[in-house]
Amino acid sequence: MANSLLERDAKFLAGIGKLRTYPLTIKNARGNRLIEENGREVLDLSGAAGAALLGYGHPAVIEAARRGFTECASASDMFGASESAVALAEQLLGIVPEATDHKVWFGHSGSDANDTAMRAITAATGRKRFLSFYGAYHGGVSGSMSVSSHPSQQHTLPRAGLVQIPYANPYRPISGDDAAKAVFDYLDFLFTCGCPPDDIGALFIEPLQSDGGMLVPPPGFLKELTERCRAHGILIVSDEVKVGLGRPGRWHCYQAEEVIPDVVTFGKGLGSGVPISAIVAPREIMDFQEAFALITATGNSVSTCVASAALTTIENDGLIANATARGEQIMDGLRALQERHAIIGEVRGRGLAIGFELVRDRLTKEPATIEAAKVILRGYQLGATFTYVGMFSNVPELTPPLTLTEAEADEAIAIIGQAVDDVENGRVSDDEVAAFAGW
Ligand SMILES: Cc1ncc(COP(=O)(O)O)c(C=O)c1O
Incomplete structure (x- = not known):
């Protein structure tokens, strides 16, 4: 017993x-x-x-959750326009400076946000390959896990066509003393001999690779890497799930690296205790197809009211x-x-x-x-x-x-x-x- x-x-x-x-x-x-x-x-x-x-x-979270239950219909925003979901989307777009003609998708966790981002990018660009880092952790469901490669996930095979590169780690460079150069040399080799870069839909980055060892990249590494990728039409996805939303001392961790992402994914702290995630991306990716990424309870008013309150509290406090x-x-x-x-x-x-x-x-x-x-x-x-x-x-x-x-x-x-x-x-x-x- x-x-x-x-x-x-x-x-x-x-x-x-x-x-x-x-x-x-x-x-x-x-x-x-x-x-x-x-x-x-x-x-x-x-x-x-x-x-x-x-x-x-936190009092703001408790009050927002109460409001989500008592002043809204809390189950889903899937079948109609819901004030709390639209308001949160507007708020989120307001803190992503790159968002011009962008839209927001809501999910439940960083895992489903990265998963959905991958599928939307593949559908919108027609490119089936992705580029990601060794040591990356982008989620614990099949899609997001298949572009990750944290040691805890070695039970699951990478997705077909995944190309992986080392994260520039100044403490443990893969060769020589210049951690960034070693990665660029490897990337040049890959693009020449391993995989045509024009086949790659997106590069997934963690601007600070957390589960891989809380790695802070050397100055300029991610900026140059993303520019090299962009030259081949490769989109940049910044996974801000763990280290974004104020945690890095800025709204977004990619801002510390002067990276300009096309797609940004959020999770974890966005809900500050309730499940919610989000993708912010250009309209042409996000409007790919109606009913493309349905998950019934996403955008529910408890999660969206709490997330709004979290963003407001980060700002006001x-x-x-x-x-x-x-x-x-x-x-x-x-x-x-x-x-x-x-x-x-x-x-x-x-x-x-x-x-x-x-x-x-x-x-x-x-x-x-x-x-x-x-x-x-x-x-x-x-x-x-x-x-x-x-x-x-x-x-x-x-x-x-x-x-x-x-x-x-x-x-x-x-x-x-x-x-x-x-x-x-x-x-x-x-x-x-x-x-x-x-x-
Ligand atoms: C960078 C990053 N992306 C995505 C995820 C997945 O988030 P979740 O476990 O909330 O689905 C994690 C989780 O640790 C993460 O660290």
Whole structure:
């Protein structure tokens, strides 16, 4: 007989939909903290992998959800024009400077947004191939997974005709010292010998490759790459699902790279606690065909009212500036830890999208994979949740709510510092961490 929440969860919920790095129970949440079954409060430095953009129980979100239920018909906007869906589309178009003659499609998750974007691009351009990065994570349904290549997804084959290139990683260039040049050389080779570029419909980018290791590309890399692609008529899709909407200290992460995308996809934080995603793209792609991407409950008024409230709150509460300030505070704190702890090889990020790469040796850069799992577990034990990303699962990642306070950022550094110290000094055993499969 299963009794505790953890036992019931293990017995009744499928492992394939789970990521387990610590024995967290979630009874409730408030502000930027999760509340466990036993009442313990835990600072959520993951922000539900970026989905809790405004933390938990934000008054604006609660009020918007109430409005979505009581003042609108909440099931779907599929059969008619709904005020809350149209208003959100207008609002979203207003924050995408590239949107001139653009339209919006709503879905439920970043996964379906990228999936739908792919199909619409193929239909509109007639080009069936895509270009994406090794290490990319664009979603967990068949289409978006098939243009991804995160190690956790190697059970699924890439889509036919997918062309993949390495992400320019200044910490680990694929060859030589110039991470960007190595990728351009590879791209030139591919376009000459591997795949006619005129067959490629779009390049999918994450302007900061999060699940691949919170990689910040070298300056100018994405700008030049996208310009090279555009010369062949290849569209640029910027996946802003995890690192966009104020998190990078700007509305959009692609703005930090001076990239001009054709198509932008949103998810996670757009709903700030409710499921909603969006594609913003030119009319000729989005008007390809009626009934092309039907999902019944998309555009429902609860999700659209909450998303509108989230965008308004980001603007009115100065949360983009807060992301910059708290991000600098945390990265300064991590760099100070790096001076004391050899295991921290690199600290990187933009705004409140931050990673710190753990290595066993700063010269060889041997990934400290089990150590990263231990830091995550110890962090949880000490009172903060965050997870790890990266091709070697050795990069603890912080994507906290944009509402994180200065005091909470200090608390985060103190907990991480203690966790790293405990791991470096052998105070977390292999057995303790072995119970958590991670990803
Ligand atoms: C960059 C990126 N795109 C898309 C997705 C898929 O979003 P979701 O899991 O909400 O469907 C994720 C999820 O982690 C992501 O990080």
